[in-house]
Amino acid sequence: MATYNDVPKLTNPAENLLDGTDVFLFDIDGVIWKGDSLIDGIPETLQKLRAANKSIFFVTNNSTKSRASIQTKFASLGLPDVPPEEIYSSSYAAAAYLDQKKMDSPTGGGSMTFRESGKKVYVVGERGICDELDRHSIPWIGGPNDDNKTPSMDSGGMVPHDPDVAAVVVGFDRNINYYKMQYAQLCINSNPGCEFIATNLDSTAHLTNAQVWAAGGTMVGAIKGCTGREPTVVGKPSSLLIDSICGILGLEGGVGGTGRKRICMVGDRLDTDVLFGRDNGLKTVLVLSGVTTEEEVRRLENNIVPDFYADSIKDFFME
Amino acid sequence: MATYNDVPKLTNPAENLLDGTDVFLFDIDGVIWKGDSLIDGIPETLQKLRAANKSIFFVTNNSTKSRASIQTKFASLGLPDVPPEEIYSSSYAAAAYLDQKKMDSPTGGGSMTFRESGKKVYVVGERGICDELDRHSIPWIGGPNDDNKTPSMDSGGMVPHDPDVAAVVVGFDRNINYYKMQYAQLCINSNPGCEFIATNLDSTAHLTNAQVWAAGGTMVGAIKGCTGREPTVVGKPSSLLIDSICGILGLEGGVGGTGRKRICMVGDRLDTDVLFGRDNGLKTVLVLSGVTTEEEVRRLENNIVPDFYADSIKDFFME
Numbered sequence: 001m002a003t004y005n006d007v008p009k010l011t012n013p014a015e016n017l018l019d020g021t022d023v024f025l026f027d028i029d030g031v032i033w034k035g036d037s038l039i040d041g042i043p044e045t046l047q048k049l050r051a052a053n054k055s056i057f058f059v060t061n062n063s064t065k066s067r068a069s070i071q072t073k074f075a076s077l078g079l080p081d082v083p084p085e086e087i088y089s090s091s092y093a094a095a096a097y098l099d100q101k102k103m104d105s106p107t108g109g110g111s112m113t114f115r116e117s118g119k120k121v122y123v124v125g126e127r128g129i130c131d132e133l134d135r136h137s138i139p140w141i142g143g144p145n146d147d148n149k150t151p152s153m154d155s156g157g158m159v160p161h162d163p164d165v166a167a168v169v170v171g172f173d174r175n176i177n178y179y180k181m182q183y184a185q186l187c188i189n190s191n192p193g194c195e196f197i198a199t200n201l202d203s204t205a206h207l208t209n210a211q212v213w214a215a216g217g218t219m220v221g222a223i224k225g226c227t228g229r230e231p232t233v234v235g236k237p238s239s240l241l242i243d244s245i246c247g248i249l250g251l252e253g254g255v256g257g258t259g260r261k262r263i264c265m266v267g268d269r270l271d272t273d274v275l276f277g278r279d280n281g282l283k284t285v286l287v288l289s290g291v292t293t294e295e296e297v298r299r300l301e302n303n304i305v306p307d308f309y310a311d312s313i314k315d316f317f318m319e
Numbered sequence: 320m321a322t323y324n325d326v327p328k329l330t331n332p333a334e335n336l337l338d339g340t341d342v343f344l345f346d347i348d349g350v351i352w353k354g355d356s357l358i359d360g361i362p363e364t365l366q367k368l369r370a371a372n373k374s375i376f377f378v379t380n381n382s383t384k385s386r387a388s389i390q391t392k393f394a395s396l397g398l399p400d401v402p403p404e405e406i407y408s409s410s411y412a413a414a415a416y417l418d419q420k421k422m423d424s425p426t427g428g429g430s431m432t433f434r435e436s437g438k439k440v441y442v443v444g445e446r447g448i449c450d451e452l453d454r455h456s457i458p459w460i461g462g463p464n465d466d467n468k469t470p471s472m473d474s475g476g477m478v479p480h481d482p483d484v485a486a487v488v489v490g491f492d493r494n495i496n497y498y499k500m501q502y503a504q505l506c507i508n509s510n511p512g513c514e515f516i517a518t519n520l521d522s523t524a525h526l527t528n529a530q531v532w533a534a535g536g537t538m539v540g541a542i543k544g545c546t547g548r549e550p551t552v553v554g555k556p557s558s559l560l561i562d563s564i565c566g567i568l569g570l571e572g573g574v575g576g577t578g579r580k581r582i583c584m585v586g587d588r589l590d591t592d593v594l595f596g597r598d599n600g601l602k603t604v605l606v607l608s609g610v611t612t613e614e615e616v617r618r619l620e621n622n623i624v625p626d627f628y629a630d631s632i633k634d635f636f637m638e
Contacts, residue, residue, distance in 0.1 A: 151493075156527060156528060174472065176495070176496065176541075185533040189523070189531070209475060214500045214503075215545065218504070218542075219541065223540070224544070225537045225539055226537040
C-alpha cells in the first residue's frame with residue numbers, strides 16, 4: 001500500500017498563501033503555458049494578483065530567447081501586459097551578472113565595470129544571450145557567428161583566439177561544434193582570470209512535445225570537461241537571481257531572512273523549481289499543470305516537498 | 320630558493336630498472352614519437368628490450384585510430400616490427416571491454432556475450448572506435464555516419480532512437496554535434512541498462528604542435544551533462560588495461576600484488592601516465608622527451624613523483 005507525505009493541497013480560499021506572500025516567482029513552461037498553448041485561466045489569475053498588489057516575476061532557465069522575445073511570446077498568447085522587467089531568463093541573468101561585475105582596472109586605479117574594461121565575452125549559445133549582451137552594451141564574439149566554423153587541425157593548425165575575452169558564457173546551443181568548444185577552452189585555460197559562466201545546468205528539457213532533449217547542462221558539461229573548471233551558474237538554482245529581486249524590492253536579503261518567506265516560487269518541477277525555492281529560503285508551490293503528477297509530489301520517498309501544491313495557479317483564487 | 324624532491328635520475332647502467340622489470344608499458348606521443356617525428360634512438364632501445372626478453376605494450380588514450388592504423392604509423396616511422404597485439408589504444412580498450420562483457424540472456428537462460436545478445440553500440444567518436452568494434456564483430460551505429468545530421472526540433476520534432484543500443488561509447492570527436500548528443504542522451508536515459516563507456520577523460524591534448532586542444536573529456540563531459548551519469552573509463556587511468564595485461568602474461572593481479580611491481584609505466588606526463596602507474600601499483604618512469612620538464616618533475620610541490628626519470632627511454636641502455 002502506498003504511503004504519502006502530508007504536503008497540503010491548496011484549499012479554497014488560498015488566503016494563507018496570498019496573505020503571506022508579496023512576490024510570486026513563476027516558472028514559465030508548465031506554469032503559464034505548455035509548448036505553444038496558454039494554460040487555462042492564467043490571464044485572470046495574473047490580473048487578480050496584480051490587483052492584490054503582488055509583485056510578479058517570470059523565471060526561466062531558457063537562454064535561447066531574450067527578455068524581449070519572451071515578451072513577444074507572452075503577447076502572442078494573449079498576455080500583452082507583461083513588461084520585460086518581469087522576465088528573468090537565464091540569458092538576461094548572464095548579461096546582468098556581467099553588467100554588475102567589478103573588474104580590476106588594468107592601470108591599477110581601483111575597479112571598473114566589465115563594459116569599461118574593454119574586455120569581451122565569448123558566447124557558446126544562441127541568440128538570446130547575444131541579444132541580452134547587446135542590450136547591456138557588453139561586447140561579445142562567437143555565438144551564432146561560429147555555427148559553421150571548423151578548426152584547421154593539420155600539422156601546425158590552430159584556432160587563434162582573442163586574449164581580451166574575459167568571460168565565456170555557455171548556454172543551450174543546438175549548433176554546438178568542436179570549434180566553439182576549442183575556442184572556449186583556449187579562453188578559459190589561457191586568458192588569465194577568464195570567467196566561466198553557465199546559464200543553467202539542466203540535463204534535459206521538453207524542447208518539443210514529442211520527447212525529452214539534451215539541455216544546457218550538455219554544453220556546460222563539455223566545457224567543464226576540457227577545462228576542469230566549475231562554472232558560475234546564473235539561472236536556477238543559483239541565488240543570484242533572488243539577491244537581485246530582493247535588491248529591487250528592498251526586501252531583507254539572506255537565506256533565513258524574514259523577507260525571503262514573503263517570496264513564493266511556483267513551478268512544475270520538484271528537482272529544479274521547488275528545490276531552488278527551498279534552498280533559497282522561499283515559500284514554494286508545485287503546480288500539476290506541467291510535468292509532475294500528484295502521485296509524485298505526495299510520494300513518501302519524495303524528499304523535495306513544497307509548502308503547497310495545486311492543480312494550477314488558477315487555484316490561487318478558487319471560488 | 321627552489322627546493323626539490325629526491326626523485327632519482329636514471330644512472331648508467333640502469334640495471335636496477337631493467338632487472339626489476341618484466342613488462343614495459345610505453346605511452347606513445349612524447350615517448351616514442353613527437354607529432355610526426357620518431358624520437359632519437361627509439362628503434363635501438365626497443366630492439367635491446369626485446370633482446371633482453373622484456374614484454375612491451377604501447378598504451379595510448381588516442382581513440383581516433385585503431386590498432387591497425389597506429390601500427391601503420393609505427394611502420395611509416397621506421398618501426399615495422401610492432402605487432403597490433405602490443406598496441407593498447409583506448410579505441411581497442413573500448414571494444415575489448417564490450418567483447419568480454421557478460422549480458423543477461425533475454426530468455427533468462429544465464430549470460431551471453433554482447434555479440435550474442437543482438438544488442439548494438441552507439442558511437443560518439445571517430446573512425447578508430449568503429450574499426451575496433453568491427454574487428455570484434457560488435458554491431459554499432461552513429462560515429463562518422465552522424466557527422467552531418469541535424470535533429471528536427473519543430474513542434475512535434477524528435478530523434479527516433481534504437482531501443483537495442485545497450486552501450487554508448489564516447490571518445491574524441493572533432494565532428495561532435497547536437498544530434499549525436501541527443502542520440503546518446505536518449506539511449507543512456509531511456510534504454511534500460513544502457514552502459515556509458517568513455518575512452519578517456521583527458522581534458523586537453525597536443526593534437527597539433529601549434530596549440531593545446533580540447534580532448535576526449537570534452538565529449539564525455541557533454542554526455543555526463545545530459546545524463547547525470549558517470550562513465551566507465553577504459554583508457555588510462557583505468558585499471559582495466561592492467562588487468563587485461565596481467566591476464567595475458569599470467570602475472571599476479573591486484574594493486575599491491577608482487578606482479579604489479581614487475582610492470583613499469585613509462586610516460587611523459589605526471590598527471591596521466593605517472594599517476595596511472597602509481598595508482599595501479601606499477602613502477603613508473605617519467606621521460607623528458609615529451610611535455611614535462613626536469614624542473615617540473617623535481618619540484619617539491621609536485622606530489623606525483625615517479626620512481627625514476629630519464630631524458631628518454633634511450634637512457635635505459637646508457638653507455
